[in-house]
Amino acid sequence: MKTVGVLALQGDFEAHRNALERAGSRAVEVRTAAEMAQCDGLVIPGGESTTMLKLLENEGLLDPIQAFGREKPIYGTCAGAILLAREVSHPPQPSLELMDIAVERNAYGRQIDSRITKVQGEDGGELEAVFIRAPIIRRVGADARVLARYKGDPVWVEQGRHMVTTFHPELTADSSVHRRFVEKLS
């Protein structure tokens, strides 16, 4: 069985661990480069992207994650999507730049603008999506593929081995997004 590491510096890593197990994978918490090296894929969970970024910088984890991403799949939700993006705005901040997307932080507004809604899959299906102080993907590069949209904006994007959602499938009972990620593990 493949092992997915869930970056557990901060955020809803426990919910991701449970969701990955429901999707048929083994899941472990990862806080160091040595722990990450044992994994076949990595999830960067929801949380505060600024907090995760500070910890990644202070703990010297930016280079190891970038190197990991050149070989193995990474899936980022919400804060994780912000960290994987090439460009971040509102306000601008550094990122891992592993996916060719531009992301605007807190783009729907504050917590009172958070929502649970249905989003449209490009395959014609519908998904329940939990958006919490969510970002909006403003630009998707030529190599990236949109898998679901909400009000026309991409909310689930894949580029090669990597994937992001701006919503939180780990907070729903539907494990289809996590299953798709688990299928990417080689």
Add this chain to the structure above:
Amino acid sequence: MNTYMTDDFRLKTGLAEMLKGGVIMDVTNVEQAKIAEKAGATAVMALERVPADIRKEGGVARMASIRIIHEIMEAVSIPVMAKARIGHFMEARVLEALGVDYIDESEVLTPADEEHHIDKKNFKVPFVCGARNLGEALRRIAEGAAMIRTKGEAGSGNIVEAVRHIRTIVKEMKQLTVLGKEELVHEAKNLGAPLELVEWVAGNGKLPVPNFSAGGIATPADAALVMQLGAEAVFVGSGIFKSEDPEARAKAMVKAATFFNDPVKLLEASEELGEAMRGLDVAKLPEGELLQTRGW
């Protein structure tokens, strides 16, 4: 629990899920909020005076100045929380209209109502409430709180009460898991909490909302201690901006919340910190000066 797990409640607890493993820092102005964000705080709590000053200066402690909360919301990109007095649902309405991300119905402020807490289900903005034991935690959840934090003893710089409260809540939850159905009915009566919530805790061994810790956390080791005992994140009030070097301490607390299970990282976090805030012996405080006994 089905009557609780509405979409509205899932969104409220959802933001609390995002704050796990992090540090929520008390701040009184924009400058402090920026220091907190830069150090890696997951959220800031805007208030007029930190608890240590409320304790020292006395008088009525109210919701913070709206102008200051608004300035802080403009200045940082992380969630901004603010405190309302226990039972003061109109302070809460004002904070909701302002658009804060979480309201703390807090014993640190002077209570506005000595019998009733706010009917929190009736708000779109989520609430966090303090608790000293399981019964208190479940009553707050029954009213709509989407996050619980131990009360500890705010502004004391003394971890003993936070430890007592997290240990009490965790022990009381463990005890429920071995009881039969008819015993749970009796326990619901003892706890003064709705049977539906008591049954949920008995079945799951944890609270149906994230369980954080507050009240007296002053050092990285304090933060790690309450997390070892079962807290999922920490609130640091006076501990940061009443210490000698707030920037270094804020950064150290963030590191400690992440690496609470790694003594070597905790050692790194504890080095070169300067003096912690001065602490109080809670046992020597007169009953009337305790903040934790506010609310029920």
